[in-house]
Amino acid sequence: MDRKITYKLVFIGAPGSGKSTCIGAVSDIPVVSTDVACTDGLASIKETTTVALDYGEMSLGDGERLLLYGLPGQSRFTFMFDTVAENLAGVVMLIDASSAAPLEGLEETLRTYAGRIGETPFVAAINKVQGNVDALREQVAETLRRHGLVGPVIVVDARRREDMALIFDLVFLCAEYSDV
Amino acid sequence: MSDRQKHIPVLLPTPDRRQCEMALDELVARNVDGISLALLAYRDGHPYLFRGKELQNAGKLAAMASSMAALSGTMLREIDSDSGEMTLLQGKKGKIIIVQVPAANNLMLLAVHTTEEVNLGLLLAHTKSCVTKVAASFGAAQAGQP
Numbered sequence: 001m002d003r004k005i006t007y008k009l010v011f012i013g014a015p016g017s018g019k020s021t022c023i024g025a026v027s028d029i030p031v032v033s034t035d036v037a038c039t040d041g042l043a044s045i046k047e048t049t050t051v052a053l054d055y056g057e058m059s060l061g062d063g064e065r066l067l068l069y070g071l072p073g074q075s076r077f078t079f080m081f082d083t084v085a086e087n088l089a090g091v092v093m094l095i096d097a098s099s100a101a102p103l104e105g106l107e108e109t110l111r112t113y114a115g116r117i118g119e120t121p122f123v124a125a126i127n128k129v130q131g132n133v134d135a136l137r138e139q140v141a142e143t144l145r146r147h148g149l150v151g152p153v154i155v156v157d158a159r160r161r162e163d164m165a166l167i168f169d170l171v172f173l174c175a176e177y178s179d180v
Numbered sequence: 181m182s183d184r185q186k187h188i189p190v191l192l193p194t195p196d197r198r199q200c201e202m203a204l205d206e207l208v209a210r211n212v213d214g215i216s217l218a219l220l221a222y223r224d225g226h227p228y229l230f231r232g233k234e235l236q237n238a239g240k241l242a243a244m245a246s247s248m249a250a251l252s253g254t255m256l257r258e259i260d261s262d263s264g265e266m267t268l269l270q271g272k273k274g275k276i277i278i279v280q281v282p283a284a285n286n287l288m289l290l291a292v293h294t295t296e297e298v299n300l301g302l303l304l305a306h307t308k309s310c311v312t313k314v315a316a317s318f319g320a321a322q323a324g325q326p
């Protein structure tokens with residue numbers, strides 16, 4: 001088998017923020033999914049939740065491929081991060097603007113992955129937006145600064161390929177211009 | 181949904197806790213030397229009940245059991261549109277077996293750990309018998325597949 005260049009991206013974020021949806025939207029191959037039916041309050045938002053990981057791939061042309069990993073959102077599954085952590089090109093953090101407390105979800109995710117994501121290029125993507133989110137965007141940026149994280153904060157629709165393409169461009173830009 | 185919140189099953193059938201405790205006790209305490217731990221967990225990784233060896237973090241083990249079971253199922257489906265029923269991990273110092281409880285749409289999983297001296301057939305037989313008791317505790321009306 002040829003060994004072409006691959007880049008690994010991992011999606012993190014609160015349960016229901018849209019990690020699996022993102023990967024489903026852009027993957028060129030059928031997504032490897034490990035969702036099971038929810039047994040807790042999350043069931044009021046959606047039927048299934050990821051308990052191991054999502055895996056998808058996207059061709060970048062020239063034989064280069066992006067490998068996409070979606071992790072579970074709940075902190076009890078933090079160990080799954082270690083199974084994908086090697087040679088990460090970037091981390092995409094999704095923030096669910098439609099949730100009752102988007103910043104709490106963000107804080108919890110940051111606590112969960114504290115010490116794991118600081119060294120990797122990082123993009124925060126606010127998802128499921130309705131109306132103006134300038135204030136939320138500023139609060140997200142402020143929260144990230146407080147946790148010592150630097151990275152762009154953008155607004156996306158996780159179901160759109162174009163938005164995912166923007167996320168990937170930003171991750172690679174960050175990688176190019178970061179001095180870490 | 182924070183992990184710090186207590187797990188409250190929503191509109192889901194529940195097993196009889198007492199009967200589950202008895203089934204796990206029998207497996208770990210009385211029946212077989214070398215079975216060090218039995219853990220009953222929800223399919224999405226919430227712990228329900230465990231017996232045996234002191235666990236620092238039953239929650240983490242429950243989550244790991246659900247991840248492993250889901251990955252096994254995903255791999256079986258990939259090859260033969262089969263579904264996962266049992267996952268077996270063989271280490272140098274022991275084995276872990278993770279089995280679906282065939283009740284209430286596979287709501288729960290049982291994970292059992294043994295030390296190396298326990299033979300696989302014995303482990304399977306005892307695990308199966310425990311799972312059958314747990315499944316029966318959901319009540320005949322709710323029992324799922326055989």
Ligand SMILES: Nc1nc2c(ncn2[C@@H]2O[C@H](COP(=O)(O)OP(=O)(O)OP(=O)(O)O)[C@@H](O)[C@H]2O)c(=O)[nH]1
Binds near residue numbers: 050073127128129
């Ligand atoms: N309106 C809107 N809905 C979205 C968007 N992205 C995702 N969704 C919906 O939100 C839900 C997100 O679910 P998942 O993709 O399973 O979320 P997840 O982050 O993988 O969740 P866990 O695996 O449970 O942690 C789905 O019902 C999607 O259809 C978006 O940009 N806009």
Ligand SMILES: [Mg+2]
Binds near residue numbers: 021050054
């Ligand atoms: Mg998911």
